[in-house]
Amino acid sequence: MPNFERKYSEEAIARVARLDKVIIRHPALDAAILGIQHAIQESSHFREPVGCMLLAEGGMGKTTVCKTIMVNYPVTVEIDVDVEVTRVPTFYTEVPAPATVKALAANMLAKLNDPKPLLGNVANMTQRLCTLLKSCGTKIIFLDEFHNLLKIEKRSTHVNEIVCSWIRGLVNETGVTICLVGTPSCASIIDADTQLARRFKWKFRLDGLKPSHGELFGYLPPFLDQLCKQALSRVVLAAMPQLNSQLNSIRMYVATQGNPSFIMALTKEAILIAISEGRNHVEIDDFGYAYDTGITLSVSLSRENPFRLSESQLARIFRK
Numbered sequence: 001m002p003n004f005e006r007k008y009s010e011e012a013i014a015r016v017a018r019l020d021k022v023i024i025r026h027p028a029l030d031a032a033i034l035g036i037q038h039a040i041q042e043s044s045h046f047r048e049p050v051g052c053m054l055l056a057e058g059g060m061g062k063t064t065v066c067k068t069i070m071v072n073y074p075v076t077v078e079i080d081v082d083v084e085v086t087r088v089p090t091f092y093t094e095v096p097a098p099a100t101v102k103a104l105a106a107n108m109l110a111k112l113n114d115p116k117p118l119l120g121n122v123a124n125m126t127q128r129l130c131t132l133l134k135s136c137g138t139k140i141i142f143l144d145e146f147h148n149l150l151k152i153e154k155r156s157t158h159v160n161e162i163v164c165s166w167i168r169g170l171v172n173e174t175g176v177t178i179c180l181v182g183t184p185s186c187a188s189i190i191d192a193d194t195q196l197a198r199r200f201k202w203k204f205r206l207d208g209l210k211p212s213h214g215e216l217f218g219y220l221p222p223f224l225d226q227l228c229k230q231a232l233s234r235v236v237l238a239a240m241p242q243l244n245s246q247l248n249s250i251r252m253y254v255a256t257q258g259n260p261s262f263i264m265a266l267t268k269e270a271i272l273i274a275i276s277e278g279r280n281h282v283e284i285d286d287f288g289y290a291y292d293t294g295i296t297l298s299v300s301l302s303r304e305n306p307f308r309l310s311e312s313q314l315a316r317i318f319r320k
Contacts, residue, residue, distance in 0.1 A: 043176070060261070105166075139176065143178055147182050149164060238281045254300065255301075269290035
């Protein structure tokens with residue numbers, strides 16, 4: 001159960017909140033960003049638009065990938081023959097639940113600043129949407145929560161054929177790239193439909209960062225190294241523990257399964273604990289106390305505090 005006995009000042013919380021602006025890149029994240037940009041390029045030249053999927057559990061960096069790409073395609077306002085035109089090269093929206101063509105079309109129209117996104121029947125809304133996608137120069141649409149395209153019943157799971165057929169028609173008409181954003185478990189359902197599988201060939205997956213893979217150095221140590229450097233500079237700290245060491249990397253993995261969101265939450269809590277005790281340096285024990293709050297309990301691989309386990313105990317857990 002969380003322990004809120006510690007008192008944090010507003011100033012301390014504001015200092016630590018500076019880490020919320022940090023984006024720490026790693027190879028899997030970069031591969032997803034470059035891969036989606038590659039799909040956009042192919043769609044602008046190929047006869048058939050290229051779709052893709054961005055797959056990950058919560059907290060692994062899906063939103064970070066989407067935002068990083070969207071920054072490269074900002075909304076602009078141009079003058080075309082004395083008419084002001086707003087260009088929306090990319091936007092992010094969710095597949096509504098339950099998924100219907102009308103609801104999804106309305107979500108997209110709203111993102112393109114249509115004044116009355118719910119106006120008209122499906123045919124009218126679709127025609128308006130196609131016109132706007134072309135006039136706004138939209139290159140890619142990020143569709144999150146794409147598991148809502150699935151109809152999950154007691155004995156079977158299948159795709160919502162009506163909505164998926166509408167998406168295929170939209171892509172054919174406009175040439176826009178669609179990136180489905182969701183959890184890895186949804187990919188097999190898409191793959192089972194040959195029409196959809198053909199449209200979404202590229203799959204980019206973000207998994208938990210690991211200390212190592214066989215004899216190879218994992219993505220987690222360099223991630224933790226960069227996190228410490230950012231904490232030192234942005235929060236203005238005198239020292240951070242060497243989180244990228246083999247021992248501490250394994251501790252962090254056991255505590256968070258390498259989930260970047262939980263790693264960041266644990267690190268911020270540890271820093272707050274140090275500051276609340278009047279210290280400007282963070283110790284590894286602070287991570288132990290942060291773990292005791294239970295903020296990573298839902299993903300932890302151990303019932304015991306990994307920051308208080310021996311190296312051999314951690315190794316046994318990590319090998320499971």
